[in-house]
């Protein structure tokens with residue numbers, strides 16, 4: 119069925135008719151196809167048992183003749199859904215359980231460090247990147263160079279470029295900063311890629327908040343590794359992430375498990391690298407159930423097209439910025455369209471309590487450090503919903519009553535990433 123934006127009929131809307139879900143950057147609404155997909159998982163398991171590893175009906179592409187089994191789903195789903203999401207060439211992507219795993223695998227490959235021990239990243243990297251590097255730092259004697267953000271919480275591209283020396287083996291940047299909402303333009307990524315490659319290093323992009331919200335061409339960005347997750351803007355749930363590996367990139371991760379072995383059922387004493395480098399990013403037995411819902415959100419986004427998704431998202435964030443100005447709230451995330459992601463970050467007093475108050479009004483946002491209110495109006499939202507959310511924020515800030523929300527309520531807003 120041809121769909122158009124906003125994609126309201128493709129998702130289960132929150133139960134209350136006046137609810138406004140603005141948390142696409144963390145864990146958004148469930149695509150309507152998910153319950154049937156999960157029922158397929160239960161049926162496949164019930165009816166086929168262990169044989170499902172070899173073959174199951176192709177629930178993802180029922181009209182195709184492609185044969186799938188639990189064993190091959192990580193490559194198959196990546197080929198069908200992640201490759202177009204990233205504008206990547208064939209045979210370059212594979213599903214992963216999370217970004218942490220991808221990073222651990224990558225960092226465990228001595229081939230990376232043969233290129234140089236210096237690592238360049240910015241303060242804006244997510245802990246799955248930052249902490250992983252810190253944990254491997256003394257094992258491989260890494261020289262981590264963390265480039266600070268500017269006073270306005272932006273990536274300083276010149277400082278990143280200056281930090282790349284001939285000893286640099288790895289550069290890691292977030293395509294969209296998870297706390298800043300800043301999207302790095304392709305030209306910036308490309309310049310960093312060029313400098314990294316001139317040093318014979320690897321350029322890794324964490325595209326957690328870009329995949330699904332902006333059209334991506336990995337070749338334009340010239341990343342060697344592009345990784346991300348399928349919850350958040352990719353409209354899925356937990357347990358699913360992905361990695362793209364540039365064609366010809368040869369790595370031998372020490373973390374590779376038996377699912378990534380060249381001869382997994384040989385059960386040999388010694389491990390052997392799988393000939394397909396993507397497969398070397400597999401660990402132990404795959405978590406199968408989560409793959410049934412992995413790409414249902416991506417399917418919707420690809421169906422309407424990432425250009426249309428981006429246009430809709432820019433229209434909604436533009437409206438949010440205008441409304442923030444109307445009510446006199448400072449915007450912390452970028453305003454320029456080429457630097458804007460799906461996220462809008464507002465600086466407000468007692469943001470945690472405002473977030474909790476808005477929840478009582480069925481308006482779902484998120485707060486950080488009691489100072490920032492975060493929202494991402496996305497594919498299911500309308501401009502009218504953005505207006506209603508800002509009406510409520512404006513009223514709340516004016517009368518200030520939200521500030522007396524009991525702290526338990528504010529705490530009950532709970533952690534979201």
Ligand SMILES: Cc1ncc(COP(=O)(O)O)c(C=O)c1O
Pocket residue numbers: 215216217218219244246292294295296324326327347359535
């Ligand atoms: C930029 C970025 N990278 C990675 C992650 C998640 O990492 P993991 O898949 O290891 O949980 C997040 C989650 O919010 C993120 O924002």
